[in-house]
Amino acid sequence: MPSPTVLIEITRGDLVESTHAGHAVVCDAGGAIVAAWGDPDAVIYPRSSCKMMQALPLMESGAADAAGLTPEHLALACASHEGAPIHVDRVRAWLAARGLGDGDLLCGTEVSRDTQTKLAMIRAHEGPCQVHNNCSGKHAGFLTLTQHLKAGPDYVALDHPVQKAVRASFEEVTGMVSPGYGIDGCSAPNFATTVTGLAHAMAQFAGARQGQGVRQDAMARLTQAMIAHPDLVAGDGRACTELMQAMNGAAAIKTGAEAVFVAILPERQLGVAVKITDGGTRGAEAAIAAILVHLGVLDINHPATRKRLNAPLLNRAGREVGAIRAAPGFP
């Protein structure tokens, strides 16, 4: 089995202080591997990078249209948002429109990652709600599908109709049977696949066009919703949001916990999947940026790129002490 490859280096002074190794695959819409680093067959959990796959049954069942969901809702269903008012208010309104509330969610609470919201809540001695959880949009989608299917309230159970539909879609678009599952941070099942399986799925999204059947309609609409609303997919200052804005619609990208990152390039009809073996987010952000630059859709000198790749590391006094950069030969 090929080993993970060192993709990213952290320097300090004249030395490399730390490195991030991992696996990455670029697939075309025909399913062929265009480029690969590390072990393309490594089994990984995609974590939140697969939210657009988890939203497929919401679309394909007709639940999204029956509930009148807009591209903003679809972007939130695919989001790991930071719990800023633009996210929380929209999820609350979505739930209210379905006759639901915070207590119907099963994602658990999470402190808002939006600095102003977090500080204001601390000063007001307020604890976080479930809508602040970065996955609350995905869970609002699960609840919308649950209502449409007239299914029971435990929508994160492995044998619930929602999760059975998610698994079926996931295996179809990854092109393989999932070798196992884990429970995600938000309590939903997260199905494992290979790095190639994940890149293959993203390439299916990239190649999808509306008017080519239910599956392609769903994939194209979700991709377009993410591209249209990068601020809803993550939030102010976040990698997904800033890099999507920097690419002006050339790609939808999505992070996942434990250092997964994916990209959907509709114009190029390419899908990308990255997993940093050690779970380090800074490594995944730098690696996906390096690949997007390599593929010609991201400017290496854009501030959003340089915040994550070839970025100066500053110490507590603001002094430049090192950098984060691609390892020699990558990509």
Place this chain on the structure above:
Amino acid sequence: MPSPTVLIEITRGDLVESTHAGHAVVCDAGGAIVAAWGDPDAVIYPRSSCKMMQALPLMESGAADAAGLTPEHLALACASHEGAPIHVDRVRAWLAARGLGDGDLLCGTEVSRDTQTKLAMIRAHEGPCQVHNNCSGKHAGFLTLTQHLKAGPDYVALDHPVQKAVRASFEEVTGMVSPGYGIDGCSAPNFATTVTGLAHAMAQFAGARQGQGVRQDAMARLTQAMIAHPDLVAGDGRACTELMQAMNGAAAIKTGAEAVFVAILPERQLGVAVKITDGGTRGAEAAIAAILVHLGVLDINHPATRKRLNAPLLNRAGREVGAIRAAPGFP
């Protein structure tokens, strides 16, 4: 060159989701390698794990005794404290006793890592001072030595008498010329060494006994100060504090940024150094715990151990979803 070895695994469901590879060396006081994993010759920055080495000139110059420093001061000089009142108040008093204040420090400000202090400061709209910086005790030591040497105020400059003395001591106890340096988070120079060099230095501390000359006096007093005051070396809930308390004096241990961890075992006369290649703190904490269990000084079932090794991972709803454990064959 040997590759880093996978030392720690993070599981989710039935699969290994992420891994931490690295290097580790155990040395005896005679300088022999007792055990090693990964590449013992890997060059690393010890970062804050070498604070006891950076305090040697403070001791050996006579500055510490001239200033009447107690074991509490010495523990703070070796600390990466969390900026709780027990740390901040003592550093403030130390500086005041020397006729110095927050503005004489060059470490930069840092938000307190003590939850209650942090929340109280946010609610009071207070920004952090330099004394809240985890390195403020080390810097108080640098300032005390600076006064003793009647040297200039820029005590973090590479050519300042304090840093020249630090480098000389560092190279003597690591047993090698430092191959380079970087600027640390607190703006002090951080001298590179190998994993073996760092373990060798810790073994020198472990073997040191009072009454055997200036160097051994200094090393023994610093080690004893750390062991006597584990709460000052880090703080409530921190790995250094909790694991030292769990070992009841059998070891002094110290973390460093980018996943370095060292241990000094005076009774066993052993020194340990760990570097996780990717800089992931959870990997370094689990790896040093595994080695300390292996060496017979830490109970594998102690709550402080099980918080970091064989620890259940809980999701946002408090559900157990995985674990952190030693990789097969380690240690």
